[in-house]
Amino acid sequence: MRVQIFIPCFIDQLYPTVAFNMVKVLEKAGCEVSYNANQTCCGQPAFNAGFWGEAKDVCNKFMQDFSGADYIVAPSASCVGFVKNYYSKLYEQSAQQQAAKKISSRIFELSDFLVNILKTEDLGASFTGKVTYHDSCAALRECGLKQEPRKLLQHVKGLELVEMADNETCCGFGGSFAVKFEPISIAMGDQKITNATATGAEYIISTDMSCLMHIDGCIKHKGTGLQVLHLADVLASF
Known part of the structure; x- marks a missing residue:
């Protein structure tokens, strides 16, 4: 199975070993892992601070960077939860609402993906x-x-x-x-x-x-x- 990985800002900057270990785990589980080096933030910090306009600019880039049909896996339930639960709200009644819903359905936290999608424990x-x-x-x-x-x-x-x-x-x-x-x-x-x-x-x-x-x-x-x-x-x- 081919998966894209999303590496949150603080893991990228402070705990890169966690990202490398996630790749090891996914490959051990039989996945073909791809990483888009253009990826940045999911938009959560700006959204939580009330800057929804600025957050939307970041989210637009996230959806562009992770376009396609592959599963997206991340080592952070916080970032995954934001994309799953708030992208559809941020893009409510906009032309990008369906795209937001689609990407929300494709992203999974690591343990969720392993247990519920790959059926691996x-x-x-x-x-x-x-x-x-x-x-x-x-x-x-x-x-x-x-x-x-x-x-x-x-x-x-x-x-x-x-x-x-x-x-x-x-x-x-x-x-x-x-x-x-x-x-x-x-x-x-x-x-x-x-x-x-x-x-x-x-x-x-x-x-x-x-x-x-x-x-x-x-x-x-x-x-x-x-x-x-x-x-x-x-x-x-x-």
Whole structure:
């Protein structure tokens, strides 16, 4: 199966290894992966900040860069959730409404694509360690993903998955929320770390590097021994 990959801004700039690992996982699953080097942002930051006109300019480019009929796969439920749920709203009653709906139906977060499209749960991955899983708001609430990442993790040889308390509670990042409401954001991150630490886990895993970036910052401030890993990093440990 041929797929196009979308690499979100912050992964491209800060965590490129996650992108390379996603490619490894998709190729392991039998996909032919293509990457359009002209791609940029999905438009979510501008949209969330209320700049819908500017967001539309970015979204226009996104739809142009990902034209075609191939599936689009991304290592970020946040970006995928935006395209799936808000492109049709942004282009409501416009000439591009059908194009927006079409691209919304073609884009998938990595675990969703593997489990629900490719019907693959065991990728032959091997990772020794005790981990706990953080449900990102975007994965859980915008993409409806709960069991998909867990099914994949449960098939990783050597991995022990333990659930933390309040695993569906926000980590406190929320994009600009972390800047506008810093004390609240930090308190939420600290609570997430407290719950993860109580499980005895060595790693916190998630589908969203944005959440993990915030959690990791709080971890470094608290000086705990926890580490963060994107789901793709674990699945690429063959």
